[in-house]
Amino acid sequence: MARVVVDVMPKPEILDPQGKAVQGALPRLGFSGVTEVRQGKRFELEVEGEATPERLEEVRRMAEVLLSNPVIEDFEVHVVDHTVAEAAGTVTGQVTA
């Protein structure tokens, strides 16, 4: 069993009203220093078997066909070793892909 994540974000040239709303709310809540916020989607998939190149290519096609709208969104597929639930509330200082 492999855990594969598909991250989907609005393309940079596409307006992102949800991200702008968050960005506008931050100063009102006393947070400063955030210059840009973009909001997108995260899909956590559990797939049978190993995360072989063929399996990941199939997930890439799922992302293209179902999980994203390629006209207005970019996506990235990556294998992860833990879910957000397993890491709940943690802050990872190191740079990750």
Next chain:
Amino acid sequence: MARVVVDVMPKPEILDPQGKAVQGALPRLGFSGVTEVRQGKRFELEVEGEATPERLEEVRRMAEVLLSNPVIEDFEVHVVDHTVAEAAGTVTGQVTA
């Protein structure tokens, strides 16, 4: 300038109708072998200065107060070296955090 991502996912014990809808659609589109789909949110933040522990702790508070609903969602904060837009369409085989 640092790029910080907040991933927000429904807690495991919370129903996720969006994820279930995706999971149900996959076989109809000819995709098999996906045993679980959960759908959440991804926020890409640009913050001023370096990603110091203090700065990341502030982002953690933003996640707690504004970006997630701690009753029904888990979140994780991590620093990234690229945005989804910069990696658009790529498939990363290696396991990342």
